Amino acid sequence: MCTTGCSRVIAICLYILAGVSIVCNIILFFPDFSPEFSKNDQITEEVKYMGGFIGGGILALIPAIHIHLTSSKGCCNNRCGMFLSIGFAAAGVAGAVYSLSAAGLGLAKGPYCEYVDPKTPTATGEWIRPFENSTGSYLEDKKLWGGCMKPEGVVEFNLTLFSILLFSAGVQLVLCLIQMVNGLFGCLCGTCAGDKGAVESREEGWRVQVMGPLRYRCPPLNIQPASPPLVSTSSQICRPHTHLMFLKTHKTASSTLINMIYRFGDQNELRFALPMGYLLGYPFEFNVHRIKGYRGPGGGKYDVMANHLRFNKAEINKVMHGDTFYFSILRNPLKLAESSFAYFRDICPAFRKAKSLGDFANNPSKFYNPHARNNHYARNLLWFDFGMDANVNFSEELAHRGEALIRKTFKLILLTEYFDQSMVLLRHALCWPLDAVVSFTLNAAIYKSPKDKGVDLSLTEAQREKLREWNALDWHLYQTFNRSFWEDVRRFGQERMDQEVALLRTRRDNLAHICLRNGGKRVEAQNIRDKGLRPYQCGSIRILGYELQPDLDNATAQICMKLIRPEMQYKELLDAKQFPKALSSTVESTTATDENEPVRIAALLRGSGGRASTSSGATGCGRASTSSGATGGGRASTSSGATGAAGRLPAVEPLVAAGRLPAVEPLVVEVPLVVPGPGL
Numbered sequence: 001m002c003t004t005g006c007s008r009v010i011a012i013c014l015y016i017l018a019g020v021s022i023v024c025n026i027i028l029f030f031p032d033f034s035p036e037f038s039k040n041d042q043i044t045e046e047v048k049y050m051g052g053f054i055g056g057g058i059l060a061l062i063p064a065i066h067i068h069l070t071s072s073k074g075c076c077n078n079r080c081g082m083f084l085s086i087g088f089a090a091a092g093v094a095g096a097v098y099s100l101s102a103a104g105l106g107l108a109k110g111p112y113c114e115y116v117d118p119k120t121p122t123a124t125g126e127w128i129r130p131f132e133n134s135t136g137s138y139l140e141d142k143k144l145w146g147g148c149m150k151p152e153g154v155v156e157f158n159l160t161l162f163s164i165l166l167f168s169a170g171v172q173l174v175l176c177l178i179q180m181v182n183g184l185f186g187c188l189c190g191t192c193a194g195d196k197g198a199v200e201s202r203e204e205g206w207r208v209q210v211m212g213p214l215r216y217r218c219p220p221l222n223i224q225p226a227s228p229p230l231v232s233t234s235s236q237i238c239r240p241h242t243h244l245m246f247l248k249t250h251k252t253a254s255s256t257l258i259n260m261i262y263r264f265g266d267q268n269e270l271r272f273a274l275p276m277g278y279l280l281g282y283p284f285e286f287n288v289h290r291i292k293g294y295r296g297p298g299g300g301k302y303d304v305m306a307n308h309l310r311f312n313k314a315e316i317n318k319v320m321h322g323d324t325f326y327f328s329i330l331r332n333p334l335k336l337a338e339s340s341f342a343y344f345r346d347i348c349p350a351f352r353k354a355k356s357l358g359d360f361a362n363n364p365s366k367f368y369n370p371h372a373r374n375n376h377y378a379r380n381l382l383w384f385d386f387g388m389d390a391n392v393n394f395s396e397e398l399a400h401r402g403e404a405l406i407r408k409t410f411k412l413i414l415l416t417e418y419f420d421q422s423m424v425l426l427r428h429a430l431c432w433p434l435d436a437v438v439s440f441t442l443n444a445a446i447y448k449s450p451k452d453k454g455v456d457l458s459l460t461e462a463q464r465e466k467l468r469e470w471n472a473l474d475w476h477l478y479q480t481f482n483r484s485f486w487e488d489v490r491r492f493g494q495e496r497m498d499q500e501v502a503l504l505r506t507r508r509d510n511l512a513h514i515c516l517r518n519g520g521k522r523v524e525a526q527n528i529r530d531k532g533l534r535p536y537q538c539g540s541i542r543i544l545g546y547e548l549q550p551d552l553d554n555a556t557a558q559i560c561m562k563l564i565r566p567e568m569q570y571k572e573l574l575d576a577k578q579f580p581k582a583l584s585s586t587v588e589s590t591t592a593t594d595e596n597e598p599v600r601i602a603a604l605l606r607g608s609g610g611r612a613s614t615s616s617g618a619t620g621c622g623r624a625s626t627s628s629g630a631t632g633g634g635r636a637s638t639s640s641g642a643t644g645a646a647g648r649l650p651a652v653e654p655l656v657a658a659g660r661l662p663a664v665e666p667l668v669v670e671v672p673l674v675v676p677g678p679g680l
C-alpha cells in the first residue's frame with residue numbers, strides 16, 4: 001500500500017474511533033441513563049475532564065480530516081500535504097494520550113455512587129468513590145460492586161464505557177504514530193498521485209501550494225523537485241510538444257530558431273498564428289487582431305506562435321492552448337548591442353546619430369530620446385521584447401520582479417552563446433527528434449568588412465562597462481538566466497550534454513556536406529544564385545545566406561532547402577499553405593500592413609539582389625508586409641527545381657534510407673505525430 005492508501009485507512013479508522021469516544025464520553029454524563037446524577041454533581045472528575053470528547057474526539061477528528069485530504073484528489077495529496085500531516089498526527093497523539101489518561105484514571109478509581117458496605121448491609125448509604133484507593137483491584141472482586149446502590153449498575157456502566165474509551169484512545173495513539181511515519185515517507189518520496197493535485201510555483205526557494213483560498217508554505221526540502229523534469233532521459237517515453245510559444249527576441253539567433261519551428265510545424269501540420277506581414281504588431285504590445293485570419297474567441301486555438309511580437313501574456317492566452325510551452329532566447333547584451341547597432345542603425349535614431357558603437361556607449365543619453373520611434377532597439381531590447389518598460393531606471397527589486405514574471409511563464413530560456421547546448425535542452429524539453437533541432441546559422445551579418453564603412457563596433461573596456469550599465473535590466477536577465485541555464489545543464493548531465501552536442505554538430509556537418517555549396521560557406525545575398533534563398537537585407541549591413549549544392553536530385557534539394565530557407569520566404573510558404581485560397585492577390589487584399597512595417601520584401605522576393613530599397617518610404621528593418629511580388633504566395637523558386645510548393649516536403653529520412661546520412665536514435669515517442677520522424 002502506498003502512502004496515500006495508508007493515509008486513507010488511518011483517516012477512516014480515526015473518524016470511527018473519534019465518534020465512538022465522543023459518544024462514550026457523553027453517555028458517561030448520564031449514569032443509569034438519567035440526567036439526575038449530573039445535575040446533582042454525582043459523577044466522577046474523570047468524566048468531567050472530557051478526555052473522550054476533547055482528546056479522543058476533537059483532537060482526533062482534526063488530524064483525521066487532514067489525513068483524509070492527503071489521501072484524496074485535491075489540495076493535500078502531495079508532499080507538502082504529507083509534511084503537514086505529520087504535525088496533525090502529532091496533535092492526534094496528544095489527544096489520544098489525554099483520552100487514554102482520563103479513561104485509565106476513571107477505570108482505576110471507579111465510579112461515584114451511593115455506597116453501602118456489603119459487610120454492614122443495614123447501614124445507610126453515602127455518596128462516595130468507594131474504590132478510589134483500590135488501585136483497580138476492585139475490578140477483580142465483583143462482590144464489592146454490589147455496594148454501589150445508586151445509580152443502578154454504575155460500576156458496569158463505568159467499566160464498559162471507560163474500557164471502550166481506553167481501547168479507542170490506544171488505537172488512536174498507534175494510528176497517529178503510524179501516520180507520522182507515513183507522512184514522512186509521503187513527504188520525502190511523494191504521494192501516489194505524484195503531486196499532481198497541487199498547483200505549485202517557486203518563490204524564493206519556497207514552494208507555495210495553493211489550496212483553494214488557503215495557502216500553505218512548506219519549508220524548502222532538500223529533495224528533487226516534484227514537477228516533471230525539464231529534460232527527458234533517453235529511456236523516458238515522452239510525447240512531442242506541439243503547442244509552442246517562442247518569444248522571438250531580437251538579434252539573438254531567433255531566425256535560426258524560427259526556421260526549426262517552421263520546419264517542425266510544417267512537417268506536422270501545426271496551425272501557426274501567422275502575422276499579416278512579418279511582425280505580430282511589433283513594437284506595439286501584441287494584440288490578437290494582429291494574427292492573420294483571426295476570427296474572434298470562437299475561432300479556435302493556435303498550435304504555434306513564433307514571429308516577432310512584444311510579449312503580452314493576457315492577449316496570447318486568448319489564442320494559445322492551456323498547455324502551451326513558452327520559451328525564448330537571450331544573448332549577452334554587449335553582443336546584442338553590436339548586432340542591433342549594425343542591423344538597426346538606419347532606422348533607430350539613437351544609433352544613427354552616433355558615429356560608432358563606442359561613441360554611443362560613451363554617452364548613450366546624449367543620443368537617446370525615449371519617445372522617438374524605433375529607439376527601443378537601443379536600450380534593454382530584451383526587456384522590451386518581454387513586454388516590460390525598458391526606460392525605467394534599474395533597481396534590484398524591479399529586475400527581480402521582471403525576472404519572476406518571465407520565470408512564471410517561460411519554461412525554458414536559451415542562450416545564443418551556447419546555441420548547441422540550448423538545442424539539446426530544447427529538444428529534450430519538447431521531446432523532439434534530433435534532426436528537428438539541427439540548423440545552420442541564419443541571419444548572420446558581416447561587419448567590419450572594408451565595405452562596411454561607418455559601422456564601427458569596436459569597444460574599449462570602459463565603453464563595454466557603460467553599455468552594461470545602460471542595458472542593466474537586460475544584463476540582469478542575461479546573468480540570472482545564464483545561471484539557471486547551467487543548472488539545467490548540470491541536471492541534464494555534463495557528460496551527456498557533451499555527447500549530445502557532439503552528435504548535433506556531426507549531424508550538422510553531415511547535412512552541410514550533403515546540402516550546401518562549399519561545405520556550407522556563407523554567401524552574400526547578391527551572390528546567391530537562387531533568388532528565393534536570398535536573406536532579407538537591412539540597412540547597410542550585409543546578411544549572409546547559403547547556396548545549395550549544385551546537381552542535387554529534386555527530393556534532396558527539397559530537404560536541404562528547408563534548412564536554409566530564410567525566415568520571410570518560409571513564412572510566406574506557411575501562409576500559402578494555411579490560407580490556400582489566399583494566394584497572391586487575396587493575401588494582399590486582406591493583409592493590413594503594420595503601421596511600423598516597411599514594404600520591402602517585394603524587392604527581395606522578386607530577387608533584386610537582396611538589398612531592399614528604402615525609397616518606398618519604408619522606415620526600417622521591421623520585416624515588411626507581403627506584396628504581390630511574393631512569387632506564388634511566397635513560394636521561393638529555386639534553380640535546382642525544388643519549388644518548395646505549399647504542402648509537406650519530405651523529412652530527412654530519405655537521406656538516411658539512401659545511406660547518405662547516418663541514422664540517429666530518436667527519443668522514444670509515446671504518441672507519434674501526424675508524420676513520425678525528423679521534422680526537417
Ligand SMILES: Nc1ncnc2c1ncn2[C@@H]1O[C@H](COP(=O)(O)OS(=O)(=O)O)[C@@H](OP(=O)(O)O)[C@H]1O
Nearest residue numbers: 250251252253254255256339419441442443444445
Ligand atoms: N546558431 C547560432 N549561434 C549563434 N549565433 C547565431 C546563430 N544563428 C544566428 N546567430 C546570430 O544571431 C543574430 C541574428 O539574430 P536574429 O535572427 O534573432 O535577428 S532578428 O532580430 O531576427 O533580425 C546574428 O548575429 P550577428 O551576426 O552578430 O548580427 C547571427 O549571426
